[in-house]
Amino acid sequence: MAELLQYVANGFVGGGIYAIIAVGFVTIYNVSKVINLAQGEFLMLGGMIMVSLIGLHVPYGLAFLLAVTAVTIFGILLQKYVISYVKRATPLSLIILTIGVSILIRGFASLIWGKDAFALEPITSHEPISFGGITIAQQSVWVIAAVLVILLFLWYLMDKTMVGRKIKACSVNTKAARLMGISPGKMAGLAFAISAASGAVAGIVIAPLSVTSYDVGVLLGVKGFSAAILGGLGNPIGAVIAGFLLGLLESLGAGYISSGLKDAIAFIVLIAFLVIKPTGIFGERSVGKGGL
Amino acid sequence: MRSIVKKLGIGFIFYLLLVIIFPFLLSNEYYLSVGIVIGLHAIVTVGLCLLMGLAGQISIGQAAFWGIGAYTSAVLSTKYGLPPAIGLLASAIIPGIFAFLLARAIAGLQGYYLAMATLAFGYIVQIGLTEWESVTGGANGMISIPKLQYFGDSELSMYYLIWAVVTCVLIFSLNILKSRVGRAFRAIHKSEIAATTMGIDVRQAKLGAFVLSGMFAGISGGLYAHYMGILDPQPFGLHESIKFITMVVVGGMTSIWGALVGTVLIDSINEMLILLSEYIPGLQGDVDTIVFGAILVFIIMFMPEGLVPRCRAFYEKVKAKKRKAAGSQQAERKTVA
Amino acid sequence: MTNVLLDVKAISKNFGGVQAVSLVDFDVRKGEIVALIGPNGAGKSTVLNMISGVVPPTQGEIYFEERLMANVPGSQYAGLGITRTFQNLQTFDDMTVLENVMVGCHSRTQSGLLACGLKLGQARREEVDMHHRALQWLEIVGLSSVANTLAGNLPYGMLRLMEIARAMVSEPKLLLLDEPAAGLNHTETADMTNMLKRIRANGTAILLVEHDMDMVMNAADRIVVLDQGEKIAEGTPAQIQESPEVIAAYLGTEEVMQTRGESVG
Numbered sequence: 001m002a003e004l005l006q007y008v009a010n011g012f013v014g015g016g017i018y019a020i021i022a023v024g025f026v027t028i029y030n031v032s033k034v035i036n037l038a039q040g041e042f043l044m045l046g047g048m049i050m051v052s053l054i055g056l057h058v059p060y061g062l063a064f065l066l067a068v069t070a071v072t073i074f075g076i077l078l079q080k081y082v083i084s085y086v087k088r089a090t091p092l093s094l095i096i097l098t099i100g101v102s103i104l105i106r107g108f109a110s111l112i113w114g115k116d117a118f119a120l121e122p123i124t125s126h127e128p129i130s131f132g133g134i135t136i137a138q139q140s141v142w143v144i145a146a147v148l149v150i151l152l153f154l155w156y157l158m159d160k161t162m163v164g165r166k167i168k169a170c171s172v173n174t175k176a177a178r179l180m181g182i183s184p185g186k187m188a189g190l191a192f193a194i195s196a197a198s199g200a201v202a203g204i205v206i207a208p209l210s211v212t213s214y215d216v217g218v219l220l221g222v223k224g225f226s227a228a229i230l231g232g233l234g235n236p237i238g239a240v241i242a243g244f245l246l247g248l249l250e251s252l253g254a255g256y257i258s259s260g261l262k263d264a265i266a267f268i269v270l271i272a273f274l275v276i277k278p279t280g281i282f283g284e285r286s287v288g289k290g291g292l
Numbered sequence: 293m294r295s296i297v298k299k300l301g302i303g304f305i306f307y308l309l310l311v312i313i314f315p316f317l318l319s320n321e322y323y324l325s326v327g328i329v330i331g332l333h334a335i336v337t338v339g340l341c342l343l344m345g346l347a348g349q350i351s352i353g354q355a356a357f358w359g360i361g362a363y364t365s366a367v368l369s370t371k372y373g374l375p376p377a378i379g380l381l382a383s384a385i386i387p388g389i390f391a392f393l394l395a396r397a398i399a400g401l402q403g404y405y406l407a408m409a410t411l412a413f414g415y416i417v418q419i420g421l422t423e424w425e426s427v428t429g430g431a432n433g434m435i436s437i438p439k440l441q442y443f444g445d446s447e448l449s450m451y452y453l454i455w456a457v458v459t460c461v462l463i464f465s466l467n468i469l470k471s472r473v474g475r476a477f478r479a480i481h482k483s484e485i486a487a488t489t490m491g492i493d494v495r496q497a498k499l500g501a502f503v504l505s506g507m508f509a510g511i512s513g514g515l516y517a518h519y520m521g522i523l524d525p526q527p528f529g530l531h532e533s534i535k536f537i538t539m540v541v542v543g544g545m546t547s548i549w550g551a552l553v554g555t556v557l558i559d560s561i562n563e564m565l566i567l568l569s570e571y572i573p574g575l576q577g578d579v580d581t582i583v584f585g586a587i588l589v590f591i592i593m594f595m596p597e598g599l600v601p602r603c604r605a606f607y608e609k610v611k612a613k614k615r616k617a618a619g620s621q622q623a624e625r626k627t628v629a
Numbered sequence: 630m631t632n633v634l635l636d637v638k639a640i641s642k643n644f645g646g647v648q649a650v651s652l653v654d655f656d657v658r659k660g661e662i663v664a665l666i667g668p669n670g671a672g673k674s675t676v677l678n679m680i681s682g683v684v685p686p687t688q689g690e691i692y693f694e695e696r697l698m699a700n701v702p703g704s705q706y707a708g709l710g711i712t713r714t715f716q717n718l719q720t721f722d723d724m725t726v727l728e729n730v731m732v733g734c735h736s737r738t739q740s741g742l743l744a745c746g747l748k749l750g751q752a753r754r755e756e757v758d759m760h761h762r763a764l765q766w767l768e769i770v771g772l773s774s775v776a777n778t779l780a781g782n783l784p785y786g787m788l789r790l791m792e793i794a795r796a797m798v799s800e801p802k803l804l805l806l807d808e809p810a811a812g813l814n815h816t817e818t819a820d821m822t823n824m825l826k827r828i829r830a831n832g833t834a835i836l837l838v839e840h841d842m843d844m845v846m847n848a849a850d851r852i853v854v855l856d857q858g859e860k861i862a863e864g865t866p867a868q869i870q871e872s873p874e875v876i877a878a879y880l881g882t883e884e885v886m887q888t889r890g891e892s893v894g
Contacts, residue, residue: 478723
């Protein structure tokens with residue numbers, strides 16, 4: 001029983017990160033119908049910039065702010081000068097483009113930081129906390145806190161503010177939104193900024209849990225993409241639930257079956273789900289036009 | 293003679309000549325090995341071009357079929373002592389079966405969902421190859437896989453064998469392109485509804501494209517295993533799948549020749565980068581990733597149709613201009629007369 | 630053996646609560662042109678989509694040559710003898726005009742992946758035959774001069790003709806046309822009308838959805854009128870022009886039917 005609880009706790013931490021990445025995917029997708037496969041690189045950049053700043057003896061809080069800001073600006077520039085440049089974009093070309101961006105970023109990261117792994121100091125001490133038979137790192141608590149804050153913030157932004165309404169308007173009908181004086185380009189930039197910022201935060205808080213290096217973004221991005229697809233593209237709540245589900249699945253799979261197979265289990269479940277329900281667990285929210 | 297030229301096409305004859313004389317142009321073991329690797333990659337990318345460029349079905353897991361093919365032949369010939377010929381046959385069939393099952397399961401998926409499913413499949417296969425230690429040797433891989441010795445065991449004979457396969461695959465694919473089946477592939481790419489009303493079974497067409505591309509990748513994998521003699525799961529992952537996509541995209545997705553040109557180009561650049569890194573020791577990072585990333589981004593932004601179609605369009609334009617110029621000259625002469 | 634080709638029995642279509650078509654029935658006999666008309670949103674295209682197997686009816690049955698079409702997959706319609714064109718063209722832009730029309734032969738040919746890849750005898754023979762038939766139809770619709778042009782480079786009117794050639798090359802028994810005159814000018818519409826008559830003379834029945842009354846009154850043998858998803862009238866062009874229900878349905882939207890020859894936008 002204690003074992004099970006331990007796995008669930010671990011899965012919750014990992015799943016929270018997937019949830020954030022998945023929500024990043026969904027935010028961008030809803031506004032601009034782009035799947036940004038470079039999403040995982042935002043996390044990598046956040047963690048690596050943080051490591052460098054701490055290395056330069058910048059105070060933790062300030063370093064955090066600087067790292068998140070830098071990644072956010074990067075996200076905006078990426079949207080403005082690369083993604084929006086592609087005319088007559090199809091899913092196929094956007095996938096290829098963002099894969100290109102992703103490996104380009106990774107390549108530069110390997111040039112700047114090298115291929116070694118770096119450790120980042122946790123926000124509070126290394127001492128793990130135990131309660132009710134389970135033990136988790138203090139940093140894990142911070143991760144969960146950060147996940148909750150980000151998700152709450154995004155929910156508030158989308159549901160309670162004017163900006164959120166504008167973004168929603170763009171996702172429902174870009175043309176109508178444009179006619180109402182909303183600039184879809186600006187909203188797409190904003191969506192990239194939001195995803196980049198939340199990605200950077202996630203990247204920073206998870207870095208101390210293990211180590212960080214130039215290539216951590218690949219698998220994280222793929223997992224986040226899986227969660228976004230599993231939840232039904234365009235459905236933020238679905239993405240969050242699917243993110244946590246994926247994290248739990250991996251943790252339980254690693255614990256009870258085999259740690260080497262943990263990624264495979266998650267992907268097999270994903271394919272199985274897609275076979276049964278081709279638009280994810282909760283279905284795509286924006287149903288496509290009939291085509292005729 | 294003229295009729296042969298006409299029948300094969302000048303481009304094809306040029307290709308054949310180049311393939312035949314390449315070993316004599318650069319007669320050096322190293323270049324020969326590069327030529328072999330290009331050939332192996334080309335078999336995969338021509339298949340991927342049929343799937344992605346013609347039928348419009350993205351696969352971010354093509355290296356998985358390559359890997360299944362490689363391990364199939366390697367295991368059969370190393371562990372069970374079967375002759376490599378049988379191993380190679382199986383390395384076409386087994387990945388074909390995998391492709392069939394995968395495609396059957398996910399034929400209903402489109403766009404991003406299909407991308408995710410193939411990506412996941414790629415991961416599953418790579419993890420499977422790593423974890424199934426009793427058969428695949430796990431992360432350590434396999435050694436002493438028998439070489440193909442049907443035409444002697446020199447590097448040169450391997451080169452010709454592989455390019456013979458490339459040529460067969462190429463002819464097969466070019467035939468498909470200009471056939472009922474190829475047109476069906478292209479039709480489902482543009483409009484599944486219109487294709488259906490023309491009597492095309494969309495699901496079956498997708499299945500066909502997946503199986504064909506999977507088999508091509510498998511054949512290449514089998515040859516790769518016997519050529520290398522050793523095998524580990526590392527090259528059969530996402531990185532290689534993306535490289536295959538890059539090759540197809542650079543050359544021009546809709547063109548089979550484009551896949552070939554893209555493969556030659558990307559592999560050549562790769563080799564140049566390796567040479568370069570020997571002279572510039574300071575470069576510790578993945579320079580090749582930067583270059584390939586930049587190429588992908590550049591192509592999609594500025595030349596989405598790819599090199600070969602772009603060049604072809606340019607050539608047609610020049611030709612049309614010439615014809616027009618000649619036409620107006622004639623017209624002028626007439627008016628003068 | 631009756632001479633009814635298509636029998637539509639009380640079909641309805643419900644799109645997520647919206648009743649697009651309700652209890653419509655009519656038939657199409659061999660070798661006749663039936664026009665389906667009605668104001669915008671009357672459900673004409675939906676009826677055509679149901680008959681061509683693109684969307685299944687919520688209720689009711691469709692019989693083609695006395696065969697119930699409910700469980701026939703969409704890709705088998707062409708083989709049975711039903712083909713169609715689309716209101717907003719569905720052309721294969723990156724293929725040549727000839728190749729587009731050759732796709733239309735798909736249902737009349739068999740060679741598979743292996744036969745095509747190896748260019749076996751069957752594939753070769755079929756290819757020659759398809760090529761020949763496609764050229765024949767391009768000749769009929771007057772597009773032989775652009776056979777090797779990419780479809781994407783063709784003007785609208787020519788694409789409409791190409792779609793007809795593509796649908797006709799498999800020699801269907803029933804051709805479904807969704808607004809073939811949309812976007813055409815006066816002369817082109819007249820040419821198109823003659824084309825329809827020629828197709829009928831060839832033995833193919835036509836079900837036509839069209840707004841252009843010129844074409845409808847001139848070409849159709851019978852007319853079925855829909856309004857708000859229901860059939861409100863059926864008869865010969867002369868009967869329809871007299872029908873008070875039809876006039877009522879059209880009045881208020883546009884002054885139509887008063888004079889023969891004016892088109893309804």
